[in-house]
Amino acid sequence: xxxxxxxxxxxxxxxxxxxVGLSGGIATLIGIxxxxxxxxxxxxxxxxRPAFNKILGLVVxxxxxxxxxxxxxxxxxxxxxxxxxxxxxxxxxxxxxxAAIPFVGRLVEGAxxxxxxxxxxxxxxxxxxxxxxxxxxxxxxxxxxxxxxLTIMLVSLIGFSAMAGAVGGGGLGDLGIRYGxxxxxxxxxxxxxxxxxVFVQLVQSCGDWLSRRLNHR
Amino acid sequence: MENLQTAPMIALNAIAxxxxxxxxxxxAVEALSNIDLTIAEGEIFGIIGKSGAGKSxxxxxxxxxxxxxxxxxxxxxxxxxxxxxAELRAARREIGMIFQHFNLLANRTVFxxxxxxxxxxxxxxxxxxxxxxxxxELVGLAAQRDRYPSQLSGGQKQRVGIARALASRPKVxxxxxxxxxxxxxxxxxxxxxxxxxxxxxxxxxxxxxxxMQVIKDLCDRVAVLDHGRIVESGRVFxxxxxxxxxxxxxxxxxxxxxxxxxxxLERLAQPHxxxxxxxxxxxxxxxxxxxxxxxxxxxQFGLDVNILHGQIDEIQGxxxxxxxxxxxxxxxxxxxxLTWLDQQGIRTEVVNVA
Ligand SMILES: Nc1ncnc2c1ncn2[C@@H]1O[C@H](COP(=O)(O)OP(=O)(O)O)[C@@H](O)[C@H]1O
Ligand SMILES: [Mg+2]
Numbered sequence: 001x002x003x004x005x006x007x008x009x010x011x012x013x014x015x016x017x018x019x020v021g022l023s024g025g026i027a028t029l030i031g032i033x034x035x036x037x038x039x040x041x042x043x044x045x046x047x048x049r050p051a052f053n054k055i056l057g058l059v060v061x062x063x064x065x066x067x068x069x070x071x072x073x074x075x076x077x078x079x080x081x082x083x084x085x086x087x088x089x090x091x092x093x094x095x096x097x098x099a100a101i102p103f104v105g106r107l108v109e110g111a112x113x114x115x116x117x118x119x120x121x122x123x124x125x126x127x128x129x130x131x132x133x134x135x136x137x138x139x140x141x142x143x144x145x146x147x148x149x150l151t152i153m154l155v156s157l158i159g160f161s162a163m164a165g166a167v168g169g170g171g172l173g174d175l176g177i178r179y180g181x182x183x184x185x186x187x188x189x190x191x192x193x194x195x196x197x198v199f200v201q202l203v204q205s206c207g208d209w210l211s212r213r214l215n216h217r
Numbered sequence: 218m219e220n221l222q223t224a225p226m227i228a229l230n231a232i233a234x235x236x237x238x239x240x241x242x243x244x245a246v247e248a249l250s251n252i253d254l255t256i257a258e259g260e261i262f263g264i265i266g267k268s269g270a271g272k273s274x275x276x277x278x279x280x281x282x283x284x285x286x287x288x289x290x291x292x293x294x295x296x297x298x299x300x301x302x303a304e305l306r307a308a309r310r311e312i313g314m315i316f317q318h319f320n321l322l323a324n325r326t327v328f329x330x331x332x333x334x335x336x337x338x339x340x341x342x343x344x345x346x347x348x349x350x351x352x353x354e355l356v357g358l359a360a361q362r363d364r365y366p367s368q369l370s371g372g373q374k375q376r377v378g379i380a381r382a383l384a385s386r387p388k389v390x391x392x393x394x395x396x397x398x399x400x401x402x403x404x405x406x407x408x409x410x411x412x413x414x415x416x417x418x419x420x421x422x423x424x425x426x427x428x429m430q431v432i433k434d435l436c437d438r439v440a441v442l443d444h445g446r447i448v449e450s451g452r453v454f455x456x457x458x459x460x461x462x463x464x465x466x467x468x469x470x471x472x473x474x475x476x477x478x479x480x481x482l483e484r485l486a487q488p489h490x491x492x493x494x495x496x497x498x499x500x501x502x503x504x505x506x507x508x509x510x511x512x513x514x515x516x517q518f519g520l521d522v523n524i525l526h527g528q529i530d531e532i533q534g535x536x537x538x539x540x541x542x543x544x545x546x547x548x549x550x551x552x553x554x555l556t557w558l559d560q561q562g563i564r565t566e567v568v569n570v571a
Contacts, residue, residue, distance in 0.1 A: 122320040125280055125313075126334040126385070127306035136333065140324050216365040217323040 001187060008175060009191055015089050016171035016199075019161040022093045024154050027100030031153075032146065034060070034101060035108025036134060046120060046130045060102040068099050068160055092169030096160055100153055107149030111142040144215035151207025155200050162196065172196055224294060225255040226389060226421040227262075227279060232288035234274050234445075248274045249445045252288070256423060256438075258388075261415055263436035263453070264425045265468055271445040272425040276391050279423060280312045281305060293388050310338060313382030317394035319374040321366040321381075327353065328362045331380045338385060352380040356410060372403035379410065383418070390414070392424045396431060408435045429472040433457065433532055441465045454532045458502045459564060477526045477541060485525055486543055486570045494545040496525070497555070500564040501538040510563070511542075518554045520546035541568070 038056060041049040066074070072095040076086045079094040115138055123137045139146075162173025172192050180189025232252040235245045248271045256262045266272050277283035278290055281297050290297045297308055321330050331352055335345045353359045356376040366374055375395060382390055392411070396404040412435060415422050424435060432439050432453060440450035443464045449456060460466045477485075486496050499510075511522050522542055529538035544551050558565050 116320070118316060118318055118320040119322060121282060122314070122316065123333075123337070125282060125309060125391075126337055127309040128337045129306065132337050136336065137322065141322055143324065214324065217367055 001191065005179075005188060008179075009188075009195065012170065012172045012175040012192075013195055013199075015169075016158070016161050016165070016173075019089055019092050019096060019164065019169060019171055020154060020157045023096035023100055023161075024150075024157050026093070026097040027104045027153060027157075028150060031101045031104025032108050034105035035112065036138070038105055038109040039112035039138070040130070040134065046133055060105055063098065063102045064106070068095070068163060071095055071099055072164065087168035089170045092161065092164035092171075096157060096164055099160060100157055103156065104149060104153050107152060108146050111145030111149055112138050114145055115141045144211040144217075147207060147211040147214065151204060151211070154203045154207070158196065158200055158203070223258065225291075226258040226260070226293060227254070227256040227423070228289070228291040229254040229278070230289040230291070232275075232278055232285045232290065234271075234278065234283060235286045247445055249278070249285070252447060254440060254447065254450075256421060258421055259415070259419045260438065261412070261422045261424065261436045263432040263439040264423070264442055265427065265429060265432050265439060266442035267464075267468075268427060270442040272427070272442055273393055274445075275442065276393050276423060276425045279389070279391055280309050280314060310334070310385040311387050312389045312391060313385065313387035314391040314393065315375065315378040315382050315395045317397050319366070319371075319378045321374055321377055323366055326363050326365055327358060327369070327377050330366070330377055331384050334381060334385045348384065349380075352383055355383075355414075356380045370403075371399050372406060375399065375407050376410065379407075379414070383414070388421060390420050390422045392422065394426055395424070397426065397428070404431070405434070411435060429468050433472055437533075441468065454502075454535055454537070457532050458500060458537050482525065482541075482568075483570055489523070489543055489545055490570060492545065493547060494543055495551055496541065496543055496568040496570055498566045498568055499540045499542060499558065500566070501536075501540070502562075503535055510558070510561070514544070514554050517557070518546060518550040520544050520550055520554055
């Protein structure tokens with residue numbers, strides 16, 4: 001493989017890294033509070049707001065059930081508003097993040113539901129406020145599960161970023177389509193797939209390791 | 218009973234708790250009805266009942282984890298049902314609680330678990346360490362300070378639970394089936410620890426359990442709960458030695474095994490019953506335990522006394538025994554003997570043999 005192709009591969013990898021890193025970061029920052037909100041406002045939970053919970057759940061489901069390709073196109077005006085453009089790596093981050101937020105929300109909600117109700121009760125018996133229950137009990141106890149969820153989200157984002165790349169976002173997916181497919185260079189396609197596999201493995205292993213380290217159950 | 222003269226530590230006045238029925242048009246569940254209870258300062262009070270009797274609901278009403286549908290909950294002179302959320306949270310710091318399944322945070326060490334109530338109360342780090350370490354010493358877990366709950370035995374976990382409950386220096390400790398997940402030996406050591414704490418800290422302890430043994434080993438007074446009502450209550454010794462309610466008798470039978478297997482009883486007694494005999498159970502308490510009764514029955518009433526089964530036990534240091542005897546003689550003498558025993562302060566119960 002020529003040095004030019006190798007440097008192209010490197011640049012594409014960095015673009016993927018940026019897309020996944022940025023959208024993953026945004027999705028984490030918004031998705032965790034969203035997941036908390038979904039969990040604690042559920043009927044019977046510490047801040048039960050059944051009607052609000054139902055509406056929030058519907059919105060989350062609506063975004064989650066929209067196919068990514070359609071979502072990407074549908075929010076182009078919003079993307080342009082934020083990034084000033086609708087193509088390129090930066091523009092791909094917006095739909096990626098928006099698709100990932102409700103995904104993280106549900107995964108975090110699931111992790112929080114795993115926390116034994118007895119722990120919440122014990123904290124209430126100690127005179128904990130709902131906020132203290134969230135910060136001292138719910139989040140620390142479900143941190144390993146939340147980390148597992150974030151790992152799943154990152155791995156999915158790597159896949160979705162390849163799709164975003166194909167419509168002008170750059171990155172490994174873009175490279176694979178343009179060189180591997182359109183110019184018929186199977187060795188480029190092979191390299192792209194290999195790099196993606198190693199990347200996913202790495203993310204998964206790091207996530208598993210961290211989650212295991214934090215879990216004392 | 219003496220210290221009931223002063224204001225009680227806990228007073229439940231006409232507590233009721235209804236849960237909505239399982240479906241929309243099914244009847245509400247009456248989990249507690251008309252519960253009146255006063256518990257004195259420094260007392261160990263037991264509440265016993267079968268599964269589903271309402272024990273957990275009742276103890277959870279004392280710190281308002283469960284809000285009663287009616288009635289007042291007064292702890293340390295304050296009506297908890299009348300407090301605002303913030304006031305209630307402050308009041309709960311004076312009421313420690315331990316649980317059947319310990320409810321420890323898995324991702325906190327022993328030290329950090331015990332520190333949790335102090336963190337919640339906003340106590341500075343330095344002071345937290347100064348308060349937690351002596352507590353770990355008290356419950357015998359100083360060496361386990363930096364372990365995680367998953368590395369502890371059940372008994373050790375409950376000791377962490379106890380230390381955590383004591384951290385905020387409560388006046389009352391609530392124990393919800395605290396030993397039900399533990400083996401008998403560990404149960405004994407936890408009960409000993411609770412007794413020790415009660416003595417040292419003058420802590421008022423409320424214990425709920427389905428095991429009479431726990432009541433017998435630990436409590437001063439007991440209330441028997443059945444279908445959400447208190448059917449019998451009093452000093453443990455009195456309730457054990459003179460139970461009046463069938464539910465109480467059933468629960469006591471689990472501990473004081475004065476039951477002879479039915480088949481055996483029948484086999485032993487049957488041949489004599491035709492010849493004018495009757496099986497009687499005698500209960501001895503305190504001084505009556507050492508009087509020479511059997512020979513008196515023979516001498517004064519001309520009865521043949523045949524001892525079938527007997528045992529002696531101790532409740533809070535007082536001896537208590539029961540004897541299953543077969544009395545043979547004519548009806549008048551047998552009747553006279555029962556009356557005489559009654560005058561001697563010996564409770565008797567005629568046993569029907571099938
Ligand atoms: N949250 C609840 N909702 C509906 N019914 C309940 C609830 N908690 C308890 N009950 C009912 O109240 C009764 C007493 O329960 P509980 O206090 O747990 O009994 P115990 O602790 O003596 O086994 C039972 O019939 C139980 O089904
Ligand atoms: Mg119970």
